[in-house]
Every structure is written in structure tokens, then in C-alpha cells.
Amino acid sequence: MHPCWCPLFFRRLLSFTTENGFVREGWSVPLLAPALFVHSVMRIEKDRFFFRECNKKRQKDMDNQKTVLVTGGCGFIGANFVRLLNQEKRSWRLINLDKLTYAGNLQNLAGIEEGENYRFVKGDIGDVVLLESLFTEERIDIVVHFAAESHVDRSITGPADFIRTNIVGTFTLLEAARNAWMDDSSRVDAPLFLHVSTDEVYGSLGETGFFSETTPFDPRSPYSASKASSDHLVSAYYHTYGLPTIITNCSNNYGPYQFPEKLIPLIFNNAMQGKKLPVYGDGKNIRDWLYVVDHCQAIVAVLEKGRPGRRYNIGGNNEKQNKDVVRLICDTLDRKVGLLPNGRPRTELITFVSDRLGHDRRYAIDATRISEELGWQPAISFEKGIEKTIDWYLDNREWVAAVVDGSYRDYYRDMYENR
Numbered sequence: 001m002h003p004c005w006c007p008l009f010f011r012r013l014l015s016f017t018t019e020n021g022f023v024r025e026g027w028s029v030p031l032l033a034p035a036l037f038v039h040s041v042m043r044i045e046k047d048r049f050f051f052r053e054c055n056k057k058r059q060k061d062m063d064n065q066k067t068v069l070v071t072g073g074c075g076f077i078g079a080n081f082v083r084l085l086n087q088e089k090r091s092w093r094l095i096n097l098d099k100l101t102y103a104g105n106l107q108n109l110a111g112i113e114e115g116e117n118y119r120f121v122k123g124d125i126g127d128v129v130l131l132e133s134l135f136t137e138e139r140i141d142i143v144v145h146f147a148a149e150s151h152v153d154r155s156i157t158g159p160a161d162f163i164r165t166n167i168v169g170t171f172t173l174l175e176a177a178r179n180a181w182m183d184d185s186s187r188v189d190a191p192l193f194l195h196v197s198t199d200e201v202y203g204s205l206g207e208t209g210f211f212s213e214t215t216p217f218d219p220r221s222p223y224s225a226s227k228a229s230s231d232h233l234v235s236a237y238y239h240t241y242g243l244p245t246i247i248t249n250c251s252n253n254y255g256p257y258q259f260p261e262k263l264i265p266l267i268f269n270n271a272m273q274g275k276k277l278p279v280y281g282d283g284k285n286i287r288d289w290l291y292v293v294d295h296c297q298a299i300v301a302v303l304e305k306g307r308p309g310r311r312y313n314i315g316g317n318n319e320k321q322n323k324d325v326v327r328l329i330c331d332t333l334d335r336k337v338g339l340l341p342n343g344r345p346r347t348e349l350i351t352f353v354s355d356r357l358g359h360d361r362r363y364a365i366d367a368t369r370i371s372e373e374l375g376w377q378p379a380i381s382f383e384k385g386i387e388k389t390i391d392w393y394l395d396n397r398e399w400v401a402a403v404v405d406g407s408y409r410d411y412y413r414d415m416y417e418n419r
């Protein structure tokens with residue numbers, strides 16, 4: 001037989017008879033399915049090998065030039081983190097990708113100019129095309145993923161955005177990182193995907209005990225369930241594809257630039273205006289408070305020394321009942337700005353209101369791992385942190401006013417759309 005007949009011969013050989021007696025010819029399902037399977041297994045093995053090699057090469061070279069994609073850098077913690085890196089890692093280029101939802105405020109980064117070391121991109125972590133072009137343009141070395149819907153009360157009244165951003169958005173970002181990093185054999189340093197998560201994935205504690213990194217997940221609000229899902233996805237990308245990921249699970253943050261829907265800035269704002277101070281339930285729910293800059297320092301320590309595939313709990317070792325936090329804010333304000341106009345202390349504004357649905361009772365972090373492995377400890381005590389925080393809010397009353405009246409949203413239009 002002439003060799004040019006070979007393909008036809010093989011095609012005939014691969015023919016098979018379907019259940020209803022028809023003869024089907026061609027490169028059909030029986031061959032194609034195993035071929036696709038083998039192809040995808042080979043691709044996954046290639047990814048795993050590549051990332052293993054990268055991690056071996058991972059040096060303690062964090063002072064070298066790096067390009068870091070920060071998602072959600074206009075939010076509370078993201079903005080504090082961008083500010084910290086802008087001071088401490090002068091050679092790094094930061095790309096801040098933020099959708100500017102209600103929680104994103106460009107004024108949080110006022111004073112940080114766009115240029116060689118900083119670029120702001122308004123966009124959604126769920127936008128596949130945007131992510132692909134960002135990873136291509138910027139040769140990103142590190143992703144620090146803050147972007148999320150973050151407020152538990154909003155997740156109770158409207159969970160859909162939490163599913164979209166926290167789960168689907170994180171998935172989209174993971175895929176973009178995998179696609180960009182996988183075939184890039186010219187890369188010298190190992191890339192890293194750091195996923196910023198919460199202690200709320202572990203659920204609610206009784207009167208004793210702590211959350212460790214091995215505590216089983218037991219999320220109880222749509223917010224914490226969406227964060228737990230994203231943690232699982234990140235972990236799956238490490239185990240399946242070898243994508244170098246690290247997860248951090250942190251307790252309640254407080255400090256400058258926190259949106260005044262969260263307990264501490266909300267109480268500050270209401271107490272300044274002589275409004276009622278809403279305390280949910282009996283006010284005895286416990287949170288483990290950490291000053292936001294300590295959290296950001298912990299993330300830097302994890303970037304520098306953390307081990308891919310690992311999870312690190314971050315906490316303040318500082319448990320407080322909500323009613324005590326609210327009282328402390330009242331007393332501090334009375335001391336700093338004087339009593340209410342009627343001469344009464346601000347604690348008289350405290351009002352117990354109906355409880356949050358599914359309200360977690362107590363969170364408390366065991367941060368032994370990050371302390372022993374990476375040498376991180378919180379530097380700011382709660383008493384000092386609250387003083388600093390209240391001073392910041394007092395000095396930045398226009399920031400609070402602009403957020404409360406919504407005019408902070410004009411900033412983007414003024415800065416970018418009318419240029």
C-alpha cells in the first residue's frame with residue numbers, strides 16, 4: 001500500500017460500531033478522550049515540575065526588584081499594605097488592581113503617585129481578559145490578594161456579590177496566575193500567590209480554646225463561607241498544580257482607613273455625632289483585635305520567609321468583648337474631646353440592639369506558627385493601637401465625613417475620568 005493511504009487505513013482501524021449498529025469512523029471519542037486526558041495530566045505534571053523547581057530557586061532575595069500585584073489595595077487593609085510597601089520596599093513595583101466598590105477609596109492612597117513604582121488599575125478580579133493582559137504586561141512576581149467583599153452584615157442581606165468576588169473572583173485570579181507563570185521558564189525567582197483570609201473560616205469558639213492552622217473549617221455566615229471556599233481553591237491550586245501559594249488567616253483588624261460600617265470606626269463616628277451606639281445582642285461576643293499595620297508587617301514576613309503550601313494564622317492575642325471595646329472608645333473620646341454637649345459621658349449612648357443572625361460568639365487565634373517559624377509578633381498593644389486609631393480619625397474627620405456622605409466616590413471621577 002502506498003504510504004499516503006496510511007491515515008485512511010488508521011482511520012478505518014479506529015472505526016467502531018455504535019450501540020444502534022451504525023459504523024462511526026474517525027478520530028472519535030474512544031481515542032480522543034484518553035488523548036485529552038493524557039494531555040491534561042502531562043500539562044499538570046509540567047506545572048508541578050516547574051513550580052517545584054521555582055521553589056527550590058526561591059531565594060531570600062526580597063530586597064531585589066519585584067513586581068507585586070496587590071488586589072483590593074484601595075480598601076482598608078490593602079491601602080495600609082500599599083503604604084507600608086511604598087515605604088519599606090522602595091525597589092518594588094506595585095500594581096494595585098481594585099474595582100472601587102463602595103469599600104474602595106482612592107483617597108486611602110492619597111500621596112502615593114503613579115509612576116515607576118506604582119500603578120493603579122481600576123478593574124475586577126473576575127475579569128479574565130484584564131487579568132491576562134496585566135500578567136502579560138507586568139511580569140508579576142507576587143500576588144497579594146486582598147480584594148473581597150468583607151462585611152458580614154452585608155453578606156447576610158445580599159450574599160451574591162460575596163460569591164461572585166470572593167469565590168469566582170479568586171478562582172479567576174488563580175487561573176490567571178497559573179496560566180501566566182506556568183510556561184514562563186525564563187523566570188529567575190519563584191512566583192508567589194499570597195491569599196489574605198480570615199479567622200472566621202474556623203467558625204465560632206466557646207469560652208475556651210483557640211483557632212490553630214489545623215482547626216477544621218466551620219464557616220457560619222455567607223461571608224465566611226465564601227472566604228472558606230476561596231481558601232479551599234487556593235489550597236487546591238497548590239496541591240493539584242503546584243502553584244506556589246500561601247494562605248494567611250487573620251483576626252479582626254482596626255486602624256486608619258477602615259470603612260465606618262465596621263464596629264470601631266462606626267462607634268467612633270456615631271459617638272462624635274452624639275448618635276446611638278448599636279451593640280448587637282448582649283455585647284459579650286469576643287473578637288481578637290490586631291492593629292492593621294501589625295497585620296501588614298505579618299504579611300511582609302510571610303512574603304519574605306513563608307513556606308509555599310502553608311497556612312499562617314495571624315492574631316493579636318488580644319481578646320475583648322464588644323461592649324468593652326465600645327466603652328473604651330467612649331471613654332477615650334470623652335477624655336480627648338470632652339463630654340457630650342449635654343455634659344453626659346458617651347457611654348450613655350450605648351444601645352443594645354437585636355443580634356446579628358448567626359452571630360459568631362468568640363474568635364481567638366493561636367499564632368504560634370508565625371511567631372516560631374517567621375519571628376513575627378504584634379508590636380502595638382490594643383491600648384496604644386486604640387489611641388493611635390482614635391487620634392487618626394480625629395485628625396482625619398474630613399475623610400470620615402466624605403465616606404459617610406458618599407462624596408469619596410467623586411475622587412475617582414475627578415482624578416481619572418476627567419483627565
Ligand code: NAD
Pocket residue numbers: 071072073074075076077078097098099100101102103104105123124125126145146147148149150151165169196197198199227249250251252253254259
Ligand atoms: P475592604 O472591604 O475594606 O476592602 C476590599 C477592597 O477590595 C476594596 O478596595 C474593594 O474596592 C476591593 N474589591 C472588592 N471587590 C473587588 C473585585 N471584584 N475586584 C477588585 N477589587 C475588589 O476589606 P478589608 O477589611 O481591607 O479586607 C481585605 C481582605 O482581608 C479581605 O480579603 C478580608 O476577607 C481579609 N480580612 C479582613 C480582616 C478585617 O478585620 N478587616 C481580617 C482578616 C482578613
Ligand code: DAU
Pocket residue numbers: 150151152153197198199200250251252253261262263264266278279280281285286287322356363
Ligand atoms: O475576624 C476577622 C473579620 O473581622 C474579617 O474577616 C471581616 O472582614 C471583618 O469585617 C471583621 O468581621 P466582624 O464581623 O468580626 O467585624 P465587625 O466590625 O462587623 O463586628 C465586630 C463585632 O462587633 C461583631 O461581634 C459584631 C459587633 N457589632 C458590629 C457592628 C457593625 C456590633 O455590636 N455593632 C455594630 O454596629
